[in-house]
Amino acid sequence: MQKILSTTAKELLLLVRDRAGLLVLFIMPAILVIVITLVQENILALSGQRQTEVLLLDQDGGVFASTLLSSLRQMKISVHSPEQGEDLQRLIADGRYQAGIIIPAGVSRRLQQEMAFRLAAGDHAIDGTLDTASLSILFDPGAMAGFRAGILSRLQMAARAAEIEMLAQELGHSLQARLGRLNPGAPSPLQADDSLKQTFSHSFTTITEQPTTTGTATISDIINPVNQNVPAWALFGMFFTAIPIAGTILAERRSGIAVRLAGIPVSPLQLLAGKITAYLCVCLCQFLLIVLIGIVLFPHLGLQAFTLPENPMVLLPLICACSLAACGFGTFLGSVCHSYEQASTLGSTMVVIAAALGGVMVPVYAMPQMMQRLSILSPLNWGVNAFLDLLVRGKDFLAIGHDLARLLTFFAVMVILSWKRSSR
Amino acid sequence: MNPRDPGQDPAIQTAGLIKKYRLADRPALTGLDLTIGRGEFFGLLGPNGAGKTTILSILCGLRAPDGGTVRILGMEYRRQQRRIQERIGIVPQEIALYDQLTARENLIIFGRLLGLGGGRLKERTGYCLEIAQLHERADHRVASFSGGMKRRLNLVIGLLNAPSILFLDEPTVGIDTQSRHLIHRQLQGLHAQGTTLLYTTHYMEEAQELCSTIAILDEGRILRQGPPARLLQESACHSLEELFLGLTGKQIRDI
Numbered sequence: 001m002q003k004i005l006s007t008t009a010k011e012l013l014l015l016v017r018d019r020a021g022l023l024v025l026f027i028m029p030a031i032l033v034i035v036i037t038l039v040q041e042n043i044l045a046l047s048g049q050r051q052t053e054v055l056l057l058d059q060d061g062g063v064f065a066s067t068l069l070s071s072l073r074q075m076k077i078s079v080h081s082p083e084q085g086e087d088l089q090r091l092i093a094d095g096r097y098q099a100g101i102i103i104p105a106g107v108s109r110r111l112q113q114e115m116a117f118r119l120a121a122g123d124h125a126i127d128g129t130l131d132t133a134s135l136s137i138l139f140d141p142g143a144m145a146g147f148r149a150g151i152l153s154r155l156q157m158a159a160r161a162a163e164i165e166m167l168a169q170e171l172g173h174s175l176q177a178r179l180g181r182l183n184p185g186a187p188s189p190l191q192a193d194d195s196l197k198q199t200f201s202h203s204f205t206t207i208t209e210q211p212t213t214t215g216t217a218t219i220s221d222i223i224n225p226v227n228q229n230v231p232a233w234a235l236f237g238m239f240f241t242a243i244p245i246a247g248t249i250l251a252e253r254r255s256g257i258a259v260r261l262a263g264i265p266v267s268p269l270q271l272l273a274g275k276i277t278a279y280l281c282v283c284l285c286q287f288l289l290i291v292l293i294g295i296v297l298f299p300h301l302g303l304q305a306f307t308l309p310e311n312p313m314v315l316l317p318l319i320c321a322c323s324l325a326a327c328g329f330g331t332f333l334g335s336v337c338h339s340y341e342q343a344s345t346l347g348s349t350m351v352v353i354a355a356a357l358g359g360v361m362v363p364v365y366a367m368p369q370m371m372q373r374l375s376i377l378s379p380l381n382w383g384v385n386a387f388l389d390l391l392v393r394g395k396d397f398l399a400i401g402h403d404l405a406r407l408l409t410f411f412a413v414m415v416i417l418s419w420k421r422s423s424r
Numbered sequence: 425m426n427p428r429d430p431g432q433d434p435a436i437q438t439a440g441l442i443k444k445y446r447l448a449d450r451p452a453l454t455g456l457d458l459t460i461g462r463g464e465f466f467g468l469l470g471p472n473g474a475g476k477t478t479i480l481s482i483l484c485g486l487r488a489p490d491g492g493t494v495r496i497l498g499m500e501y502r503r504q505q506r507r508i509q510e511r512i513g514i515v516p517q518e519i520a521l522y523d524q525l526t527a528r529e530n531l532i533i534f535g536r537l538l539g540l541g542g543g544r545l546k547e548r549t550g551y552c553l554e555i556a557q558l559h560e561r562a563d564h565r566v567a568s569f570s571g572g573m574k575r576r577l578n579l580v581i582g583l584l585n586a587p588s589i590l591f592l593d594e595p596t597v598g599i600d601t602q603s604r605h606l607i608h609r610q611l612q613g614l615h616a617q618g619t620t621l622l623y624t625t626h627y628m629e630e631a632q633e634l635c636s637t638i639a640i641l642d643e644g645r646i647l648r649q650g651p652p653a654r655l656l657q658e659s660a661c662h663s664l665e666e667l668f669l670g671l672t673g674k675q676i677r678d679i
Contacts, residue, residue, distance in 0.1 A: 260534070
């Protein structure tokens with residue numbers, strides 16, 4: 001035990017003295033989590049989960065345009081008008097706005113005439129096509145397909161709502177005129193246009209999101225994109241500790257320390273255990289730092305705060321298992337590589353691939369079928385899945401048992417392979 | 425004879441030692457027989473690729489031979505590796521130190537890994553710092569040391585466990601005359617105390633001055649072995665270098 005602790009103390013001392021190494025281990029993952037969460041906050045905006053900004057050029061100035069505008073605002077779309085002399089096409093092409101809507105002049109008047117004509121015609125057939133209002137929409141060529149589809153569908157809903165409102169108004173006028181003809185001088189029961197308009201614009205069907213329950217926990221109240229991002233990117237940072245671990249192993253091999261160590265009565269497994277213990281502490285501190293950033297700093301940056309489960313200690317075994325998996329990977333990397341350059345290139349590439357495959361960058365459900373099947377091979381997938389189970393899906397510790405077992409098996413396999421190689 | 429190390433077995437004894445590396449076209453060692461008595465200062469000389477490092481690696485337990493037997497203080501690695509390792513010290517050719525730690529921290533860490541603790545560790549650390557003449561710089565980081573200081577610290581770490589046998593792989597490469605002189609003095613002191621030393625070097629004068637016995641090695645076998653004076657007398661050479669070149673040739677090996 002003394003030998004393991006001595007190795008741990010030595011590793012920690014070396015880390016404390018290595019400022020650049022500390023920067024890589026703590027500051028870089030912290031910056032990564034902050035930047036990625038802020039960036040993803042913007043992606044949420046693009047996908048409609050936050051307020052979206054569009055440019056609207058109203059050449060109509062009538063009732064259709066004003067109704068459309070209020071409908072869009074109800075749909076959390078922030079509508080801006082181009083300044084005097086600004087060209088909407090240019091603003092979109094330059095990427096200053098991602099979408100622009102043009103309401104041509106005379107749309108309200110044409111729609112009103114068309115509706116009045118059709119209501120007056122009653123059951124009589126009308127020859128010719130319908131005279132519809134044509135709106136134009138422009139997109140920044142760099143806008144994503146999901147964003148385009150979202151804006152288009154909301155614009156169609158808003159246009160439909162404006163049409164219904166205008167139709168209700170026209171219907172009120174039309175009925176009033178007919179009743180007046182049938183019984184001149186009698187008070188009309190449809191004097192109040194507004195009540196008819198409200199009746200038409202009211203939606204009789206409502207959609208309510210039900211809280212999802214898993215066993216005893218109700219989790220809809222804890223769904224929080226920060227809770228999805230923070231553990232995923234913390235895990236990504238944790239796996240990058242594999243590179244400094246491999247670096248220490250390679251430095252010892254290059255400097256002849258490995259020869260000295262091989263000649264003293266201490267087993268390679270004890271040395272690995274000491275190293276892993278030190279880096280386990282590093283990973284735990286790294287995770288703690290990132291969680292603190294999520295809780296304390298994020299609200300000041302306009303993000304939601306990271307929410308811990310009711311019993312935060314339930315996370316500890318998972319964080320330890322993820323850290324061990326990362327450390328195991330580091331020892332393996334150090335044992336198979338011949339130089340630090342090789343370890344850093346191979347290590348970072350493998351971590352990025354494992355992160356991409358594991359659902360850190362893109363959710364697994366959004367991947368093609370083949371990639372979804374492959375994602376099960378990534379230790380980061382096991383970690384992310386278990387964190388989502390605990391933090392987002394509200395599951396209990398038993399539910400993550402299989403992911404914990406996979407992480408610990410991965411760690412054991414990596415350490416055994418490293419031990420075999422260093423014993424050769 | 426070392427008072428800590430009673431017994432009749434030689435310090436080192438090998439018989440029929442064979443080693444062949446996987447990609448090499450010829451064996452590194454071809455049935456090497458070597459006996460080094462307790463308390464000897466044994467110099468191993470040979471051109472690059474002669475097999476010196478391979479012998480040292482096998483004797484230190486870092487590599488296993490493909491054939492033959494090795495006995496260290498009468499014990500075999502296969503059965504008593506830990507006991508052997510407790511009684512040997514290794515001074516690698518490279519500066520095997522943690523640069524970002526101080527001299528004292530390096531000594532304490534290696535001491536603890538050797539199983540030392542408490543008063544014994546303190547005593548051995550103090551002794552090592554004293555003989556390396558690094559007392560004043562004990563709490564400075566190794567990265568700030570000169571080449572000679574690093575070499576001296578590299579040497580004394582091999583002495584932390586007061587070994588019965590000390591293996592030294594070219595311990596004076598690339599250092600100033602003063603540090604070399606100090607290292608020579610310390611090694612002679614250890615020899616006088618009864619420690620067995622196995623020393624590889626390319627410096628002929630150094631071997632002639634320090635070693636009680638030398639072996640000239642080439643192509644994995646010993647060409648000559650004995651006290652330097654006797655070897656010179658038998659070969660009628662004026663210097664060890666002349667004898668060495670006569671036995672191993674003048675052709676450059678590592679081309």
